[in-house]
Amino acid sequence: MTATASVGQPINRLEGKLKVTGAAQYAGDYPVDGLLYGYVVNSTITRGKIINIETRAAMTLDGVVEVFTHENRPKLAWFDMQYADMDAPPGSVFKPLHDAEVLFNGQPIALVVARDFETARYAATLVKVLYQAEAFAACLDDNLEKARAPKIGMASVLKPPPPKPTGNFEEAYNNSPVKVSVEIKHGAEHHNPLELFATTTLYEGEGKLTIYDKTQGTINNQLFVANVFGLHYKNVRVLAPFVGGGFGSGLRPQYQLFLCVLAALQLKRSVRLTLDRQQMFPFCHRPQTIQRLKFSADENGRITALNHAAIGETSQYEDYTEIVSDWSHRLYPAPNTLFEYKLVPLDVHTPIDMRAPGGSTGMHAIECTLDELAYALNTDPLELRLKNYSDLDPSKGKPFTSKELKQCYLKAAEQFGWEKRNPIPGSMTRGNKLIGYGMATGIWDAYQFPARVEAILTAEGKLILNNAVTDIGTGTMTVMTQIAADALGVSLADVTFQYGDSKHPFSMFQGGSAATASTGVGIVMAAKALRKKILEKAKRIPGSPLKGIAGDDLVFGDGKIASRHDPSKYVSLGDVVAANNGRPIKTTNMGKPHLVKLRKYSKAAHSAAFVEVEIDKDLKTINVTRAVTAVAAGTIVNPKTARSQILGSMVWSISKALREESMLDENLGKYINPNLAEYHIPVHADIHALDVIFADEKDELINELGIKGVGEIGLVAMPAAISNAVFHATGKRLYKLPMHFNELLENETVSDNP
CATH class of the missing domain: 3.30.365.10 (Aldehyde oxidase/xanthine dehydrogenase, molybdopterin binding domain)
Structure with missing residues (x-):
């Protein structure tokens, strides 16, 4: 039990000042020494083949480092696999620069990398492409005769097919006697989040990468990069502490992530790739x-x-x-x-x-x-x-x-x-x-999805919670801090919720209105385990006033553990840490939905x-x-x-x-x-x-x-x-x-x- 009541209170967003003052850094904002910049060349036809792609004019421009196309991109086992991400529907995921085939209008067909953004953008206009255009179908109204039942895949767990008919x-x-037919x-409707899709990949040598990405799922993108490029997932760190709107567009890894990482690994340099709004339109709808x-x-x-x-x-x-x-x-x-x-x-x-x-x-x-x-x-x-x-x-x-x-x-x-x-x-x-x-x-x-949370009572008696969930502007950081404060009976000021980082314990992507229930329950479970550890240590303190008091008769609140019936009998959280030789007290626990009961x-x-x-x-x-x-x-x-x-x-x-x-x-x-x-x-x-x-x-x-x-x-x-x-x-x-x-x-x- 706790004596505080942060949950239910209209708390201002804890990160609000950072956002309104411009101090919050997004995927394309992080300063990096020696950074290279990428710019994508997109197809101008809707369906067909690339007959020739001429890059010499772009390559001779001062400041251009490389132009990647399907003809010179590195070989990856992924190109021969149907690997997909955690939110992928049935089928074969789109692979940028795979081959000469053009599958949709605006498809990325080349990546120009230069020492500055302006040069990369200008050099992209010098890439000349000869196409063999083919007939295409892009209008739903004109192709209704092709309608068929969807393929069944893993996505059907969250998106099952319609139920069987009932009655007649x-x-x-x-x-x-009364009926209507309509x-x-x-x-189509486009997402248009304010923040453009951007990736900043820091190359740290020996296959180790730190990636700042616009995403709704840091671990999803971490696993995607590791699998696609054959890297150990622990050598891939994805961060997204601030996301300027997602609305679902960031649930899947978008193509700028793949291209940016490809360039960084091939050139062994740090690279930033930002898509303009027109380049986002083909996939954001x-x-x-x-x-x-x-x-x-x-x-x-x-x-x-x-x-x-x-x-x-x-x-x-x-x-x-x-x-x-x-x-x-x-x-x-x-x-x-x-x-x-x-x-x-x-x-x-x-x-x-x-x-x-x-x-x-x-x-x-x-x-x-x-x-x-x-x-x-x-x-x-x-x-x-x-x-x-x-x-x-x-x-x-x-x-x-x-x-x-x-x-x-x-x-x-x-x-x-x-x-x-x-x-x-x-x-x-x-x-x-x-x-x-x-x-x-x-x-x-x-x-509600499974979520693992690490809870730490620090040497100063403060509470730190770690989870990889992102905050796409919904106030996740604030509500998680409120839940944690109540769970351990401390003030909001004594709680730090660290998130948006794939090195933290597991979280699904933030989507489906599930983040608060998922990570919030993870916090409750971690705090419950942490309270148990703290109580055990508090009762072992020599002369502890809590000895002999049953757990149900103890309450966490105001940064201490006290007897419910005699508040003068208490031990502060700081005293517990001190009795633990000043070492933090930690636990990591999973919160998950009650599938059987529900x-x-x-x-x-x-x-x-x-x-x-x-x-x-x-x-x-x-x-x-x-x-x-x-x-x-x-x-x-x-x-x-x-x-x-x-x-x-x-x-x-x-x-x-x-x-x-x-x-x-x-x-x-x-x-x-x-x-x-x-x-x-x-x-x-x-x-x-x-x-x-x-x-x-x-x-x-x-x-x-x-x-x-x-x-x-x-x-x-x-x-x-x-x-x-x-x-x-x-x-x-x-x-x-x-x-x-x-x-x-x-x-x-x-x-x-x-």
């Missing part, structure tokens, strides 16, 4: 997806049948999958279900996970379809969801470890003022604006989003004026950083629904807006009144801390709520994200004077 969907749907399209849904209900609003078929894109060499079509049955009971998911291989780079992968795509379609069903039933959308509410996971027939979604509905609806909604589309106005109210549900898996349960975080939009009657421009999101995610370790996570998701929801669009030129097979000027994201003027509510949810089953992640649950509900609000305002459904306001000008269904 076709019969139930056809015989239901097709919803999502274009959420896939194009087409979804067809059919929902039906009886006259009383009970859902009778659910059908969700999704088709996504993948590359020709890997089967990237998402969980898109399964979510509806985890929320809404239905005796008849049919869920399908297929892939279309295209001549693109493999898509990668993007915040709430599959969930934000699938839940948008599901919640818009359910909204349409509510209107077909002439039922309030919130009432329809409450009527079909289940405390069990309908898809598995298992109880949730906890589920306070109903509380989310009711609290958010009350705060938003949902009762003021006029149900007739187009009936609410404010001056020259049409007003629309929309709501939607969110669900996201409550993941087989009987379903695990998920839930949310409800309520949105108001204003739409200009004449121009049809759409503005989200206010929104409320309520979240049920167990214990909230830090309400301030958690609220920031949800607010960030809400801002992204506005962006996803109304702004972000990757423009694919079907004739070129490339994205034509690969920059922050033309890839539109919200500005301050687009964001108005946003509020966050955390439900009171106690979960004594899910893990030792009772916590679920909040990184993604705020994104899965609100895009649909915005879409539903647009319909309520105008009476017209827009079935493609992002929504284009000009589509509201076509065939208007609501008059200006309802």
Whole structure:
């Protein structure tokens, strides 16, 4: 037990000052003597072969050290293997500079290394390439006939295929009195983290490397480099103490890591390689997806049948999958279900996970379809969801470890003022604006991965925790420090959490909203073992006032161990270390999910989003004026950083629904807006009144801390709520994200004077 209470407090980010003052160093910031700089040459065709690549002009430029291509790159056993990283989908991982084949537009085909960045960048323009272009397919809409079931691989553990059908969907749907059928399209969406992808590789001789990398998983990248280049993993150290946004783009090792390490090892020099934003666009995207849904209900609003078929894109060499079509049955009971998911291989780079992968795509379609069903039933959308509410996971027939979604509905609806909604589309106005109210549900898996943590009580009586997890801007360092402070009963000032370094004990990559539960539980387990060691040593101190007191009657707090019933009997942590001859007391322990116990349960975080939009009657421009999101995610370790996570998701929801669009030129097979000027994201003027509510949810089953992640649950509900609000305002459904306001000008269904 502890006497402190850091968990639950709105603590400011401990590293915040470093970030806002510019003192935090990112992968491309570290000063290194004698550093060489790389610049990548990318293919200008989408599919074909390199017939000739001419590098002499670049090589003769003063300052250029080497130009690597498929013709002169070093031989590696990896090129003949299907080696992949911890987050790789089934297939054969892309290998830069492997051969003359061009698999996608923007593929790296050469690396120029020079004594300074400017020279490397200019020399890259002197590399001339002769191609033999081939026909390609990059547009999902034009290639739906190629759709097939995904290949099954290790990724299916976290991304299983859709469940088997139940009942008889076709019969139930056809015989239901109320039914809706929709097709919803999502274009590709790009990550665009603020920090560019960069790697700084310090060559330390004899196959030993220290690598500063933009990554969400230091150990993942350490193992990748060691395996690819045949190095002992202990000779490869990867650091990422600060990451300027990831959103999933840093889960896999990106190609600049491979190229940078290749150059450093071959030249026996330290090398830095930074990709510009255009070079990031080919691999940083959420896939194009087409979804067809059919929902039906009886006259009383009970859902009778659910059908969700999704088709996504993948590359020709890997089967990237998402969980898109399964979510509806985890929320809404239905005796008849049919869920399908297929892939279309295209001549693109493999898509990668993007915040709430599959969930934000699938839940948008599901919640818009359910909204349409509510209107077909002439039922309030919130009432329809409450009527079909289940405390069990309908898809598995298992109880949730906890589920306070109903509380989310009711609290958010009350705060938003949902009762003021006029149900007739187009009936609410404010001056020259049409007003629309929309709501939607969110669900996201409550993941937890194994994590090993080293806990050290130092000679000064301070606590140090070591784990390899990264902090991608979510406040990980702060919440881990809070958990550790409570676990040993010390102040925040007496805790140091060291992270983002592959030399520390094991952590999976930071993704899936799993980091706090994973590393946090590791801290609890390490602290528990450390307390046991400390107690044993404290009781062995000559004349110890704790002798004879049972462990349950002792409490850790304020930097000491004291009797619960007589606080005057205590031993300070400093005294324990002193009695240990001034030597630190250490332990390393693993935290892991309770797989056997949790087989009987379903695990998920839930949310409800309520949105108001204003739409200009004449121009049809759409503005989200206010929104409320309520979240049920167990214990909230830090309400301030958690609220920031949800607010960030809400801002992204506005962006996803109304702004972000990757423009694919079907004739070129490339994205034509690969920059922050033309890839539109919200500005301050687009964001108005946003509020966050955390439900009171106690979960004594899910893990030792009772916590679920909040990184993604705020994104899965609100895009649909915005879409539903647009319909309520105008009476017209827009079935493609992002929504284009000009589509509201076509065939208007609501008059200006309802």
